[in-house]
Amino acid sequence: MNEKLNKIVSDVKEQLALIKDENSFRNLKSSVLGKKSEINDMMSSLRDLPTEERPRMGQLINETKTLLSELFNLKDEELKSVELEKKLSAETIDVTLPGINVPSGSTHLLKNVIEDFEQFFIGLGYEVKEGPEVEFDNYNFEMLNIGKDHPARAMHDTFYFNENKLLRSHTSPVQIRTMLKAKGKPIKIICPGKVYRRDDDDQYHSHQFMQIEGLVIDENITMGDLNGTLNAFIKYFFGEEKEIRLRPSYFPFTEPSVEVDVFDGEEYIEILGAGMVHPNVLEMAGYDSTKMQGFAFGIGVERLAMLKYEVDDIRRFYTNDVRFLNQFKGGRK
Numbered sequence: 001m002n003e004k005l006n007k008i009v010s011d012v013k014e015q016l017a018l019i020k021d022e023n024s025f026r027n028l029k030s031s032v033l034g035k036k037s038e039i040n041d042m043m044s045s046l047r048d049l050p051t052e053e054r055p056r057m058g059q060l061i062n063e064t065k066t067l068l069s070e071l072f073n074l075k076d077e078e079l080k081s082v083e084l085e086k087k088l089s090a091e092t093i094d095v096t097l098p099g100i101n102v103p104s105g106s107t108h109l110l111k112n113v114i115e116d117f118e119q120f121f122i123g124l125g126y127e128v129k130e131g132p133e134v135e136f137d138n139y140n141f142e143m144l145n146i147g148k149d150h151p152a153r154a155m156h157d158t159f160y161f162n163e164n165k166l167l168r169s170h171t172s173p174v175q176i177r178t179m180l181k182a183k184g185k186p187i188k189i190i191c192p193g194k195v196y197r198r199d200d201d202d203q204y205h206s207h208q209f210m211q212i213e214g215l216v217i218d219e220n221i222t223m224g225d226l227n228g229t230l231n232a233f234i235k236y237f238f239g240e241e242k243e244i245r246l247r248p249s250y251f252p253f254t255e256p257s258v259e260v261d262v263f264d265g266e267e268y269i270e271i272l273g274a275g276m277v278h279p280n281v282l283e284m285a286g287y288d289s290t291k292m293q294g295f296a297f298g299i300g301v302e303r304l305a306m307l308k309y310e311v312d313d314i315r316r317f318y319t320n321d322v323r324f325l326n327q328f329k330g331g332r333k
Helices: 004-019 022-033 038-048 051-090 108-122 170-181 222-240 280-282 301-309 322-328
Strands: 134-136 166-169 187-196 208-218 246-252 252-261 270-279 293-300
Touching: 004 022, 004 038, 004 051, 022 051, 038 051, 108 222, 108 301, 108 322, 166 322, 170 187, 170 208, 170 293, 208 222, 208 301, 208 322, 222 246, 222 252, 222 270, 222 293, 222 301, 246 270, 246 293, 252 293, 270 280, 270 301, 293 301
Parallel strands: none
Antiparallel strands: 134 166, 187 208, 208 293, 246 252, 252 270, 270 293
16 A cells, blocks of 8 residues: 555656646646545545554555645646746736826815815814704704794795704804804804705706805904905905995894895896894804894805806706816816
8 A cells, every 4th residue: 555655646746747737737636635536545445454554554645645735735836826927927017108197086166165265264263163954943043033933934945854853944053053052152153064945946046055154253243344354255265356345135143134245347246145143143042142243144155156167057066067077177266
């Protein structure tokens, strides 16, 4: 049996030296170490040997199987190495060839406008605040001096989940939440975010749009502060030659209230609403309205973008037309 095992090893070494491909290698390995192999038959025949010879022969067969496994492992590594060399040779890259230009993306035009807005007001010491888009009626209306039967609710045409929960119709609830957390302390914030209204489906309106609101509360805040702030922003965003005017208006959460128009060279165009924070709103949020005053303003991001970049249809911002979006790549101020 010992001679037979040595011959098996010798034959395998000769055959492995001739093998050049993976398929021949696997066939040989299966025939030498598989269930139907000669060495496996020898293991099965141990039961026919005298009891005292079985351990020695069993050990010899196992040692031979271990040696054969090592030989096959070495050959397997050799074949894999050869195959790798072939692939590397076939896939050689000529680093002198020009690269492939991959089109790069960019931030959305509306995102650029919001970042320009934030950059300006952060420079004035404002904080950026955000809040939930699914809001409670109390924050969206009640604490903004808009009661259950207030006619101003008709101006918002809101999406309701139930009588107490809705999709926010402006970012003013973020102001209320911030005021309640401030517990009567001064505030300087802007609140960007998506808002929702059941609006006409035409080129100037959408059921979803972006809005940014601003709020300042402190002692001795006046309409002059509001006018100066808005003037500075309009000149920053549209250019030094732009002028604004404030027209008397009405909002339930500000008193007095104004509409702000910007002159485009030919006529004044309405751009945002603003005013002094209504004393009722201050009191409901925990402020002493005899000592603290504030101003607030709100503007549509799409309105800013349409005026600055002369976009004629609000729906263009949301249809993902690459031809439109590519016009504003890197379109920061």
